[in-house]
Amino acid sequence: LSNEQQNDILCPSLDKEILFEGEKDKLVLLIEDDISMLTVLKSALEEAGLMVLVAMDAEKGINIFYDQKPDCVIIDYYLPEQDGLDVLTTIQEKANTFFIPIVMISGDQSKKTRIKGFESGADDFIVKPFDLDEFVVRVKRQLQRKDLIDCAVLLDELTGAYNRKFLNLEIEREIYEYTRSNVSFTIAMLDLDHFKNVNDTYGHAVGDEVLKKFVSFINEQKRQSDYLIRYGGEEFVLLLPRSKAKDGEQVVKRLLSGFSKEVFNSHGRSFSVTFSAGVVEVEGHDKCVNHWMKLADDALYEAKRAGRNKVMI
Ligand code: GH3
Ligand code: MG
Numbered sequence: 001l002s003n004e005q006q007n008d009i010l011c012p013s014l015d016k017e018i019l020f021e022g023e024k025d026k027l028v029l030l031i032e033d034d035i036s037m038l039t040v041l042k043s044a045l046e047e048a049g050l051m052v053l054v055a056m057d058a059e060k061g062i063n064i065f066y067d068q069k070p071d072c073v074i075i076d077y078y079l080p081e082q083d084g085l086d087v088l089t090t091i092q093e094k095a096n097t098f099f100i101p102i103v104m105i106s107g108d109q110s111k112k113t114r115i116k117g118f119e120s121g122a123d124d125f126i127v128k129p130f131d132l133d134e135f136v137v138r139v140k141r142q143l144q145r146k147d148l149i150d151c152a153v154l155l156d157e158l159t160g161a162y163n164r165k166f167l168n169l170e171i172e173r174e175i176y177e178y179t180r181s182n183v184s185f186t187i188a189m190l191d192l193d194h195f196k197n198v199n200d201t202y203g204h205a206v207g208d209e210v211l212k213k214f215v216s217f218i219n220e221q222k223r224q225s226d227y228l229i230r231y232g233g234e235e236f237v238l239l240l241p242r243s244k245a246k247d248g249e250q251v252v253k254r255l256l257s258g259f260s261k262e263v264f265n266s267h268g269r270s271f272s273v274t275f276s277a278g279v280v281e282v283e284g285h286d287k288c289v290n291h292w293m294k295l296a297d298d299a300l301y302e303a304k305r306a307g308r309n310k311v312m313i
């Protein structure tokens with residue numbers, strides 16, 4: 001199956017442009033201390049179309065894990081200093097927010113070892129020596145499971161944008177990232193203007209279409225690393241990693257102007273829709289998510305008061 005065909009099966013109700021991770025390249029993190037094994041597995045996975053990051057010890061593996069947010073982690077059971085089970089535990093403790101499947105590999109044939117692996121949270125356990133084709137299929141199977149779970153748990157049904165659960169998890173991760181590297185990020189709260197009028201004039205179904213169009217428009221225009229979340233009815237959050245308030249304002253200005261030029265048609269009439277936005281830069285780790293959301297909301301309120309179709313910091 002091509003990636004596209006897989007997507008059709010995994011997320012059948014969603015438009016192409018708002019598909020989940022499936023469309024992006026899959027990233028696999030491989031933690032293995034045996035260099036020849038590492039090389040063989042890496043090239044087998046790459047031949048299967050996956051992107052592979054490698055680490056030869058636990059510490060490096062964990063660092064790459066936080067930096068790159070892989071879609072699947074393959075961990076050798078025995079590693080120098082800190083072994084694979086510890087890596088597994090660390091990953092699960094510090095990042096159990098997102099579902100990231102973990103495949104353990106080991107030369108240890110004993111049942112006890114396998115059971116320990118599964119009990120520690122491994123999603124699969126493959127005993128060496130193993131068949132490379134089967135190894136690749138088992139890793140791919142885990143990636144499919146991840147897509148299914150992410151689709152079901154983290155996406156808004158109507159628009160295909162991320163949902164609020166995703167927002168909370170991702171903001172937590174961004175704040176954690178801030179504590180590690182001091183890189184700020186920006187939250188933009190977006191709210192469609194006079195949306196009640198759209199429903200009242202053209203009907204709820206047309207309103208729904210406007211919401212979908214809004215999401216596909218923003219998703220097309222934003223950076224790939226930005227996230228669009230449906231926060232509530234006609235309220236959205238745009239999460240801009242690695243950006244300052246001024247960058248956020250620039251981005252949103254461009255979106256405002258682009259979206260206001262989109263033309264909608266219903267019952268032989270055409271109309272356009274605008275939105276307003278409030279932007280806040282997250283520059284500390286001592287405040288909770290709600291604190292930053294409140295500031296973004298206050299700025300949004302100012303934009304509404306100032307006449308709508310505007311962004312305020
Ligand atoms: P403002 O510019 O102040 O934001 O005005 P507004 O009319 O957009 O704000 P208000 O909060 O008064 O109304 C929001 C409307 O959004 C009312 C609600 O019915 C509509 N809405 C919320 N969720 C959905 C949805 O899923 N589909 C449709 N069609 N409408 C929705
Ligand atoms: Mg080893």
Ligand code: MG
Pocket residue numbers: none
């Ligand atoms: Mg309102």
Ligand code: MG
Pocket residue numbers: 191192193194195234
């Ligand atoms: Mg509104």
Ligand code: MG
Pocket residue numbers: 191192234235
């Ligand atoms: Mg609103």
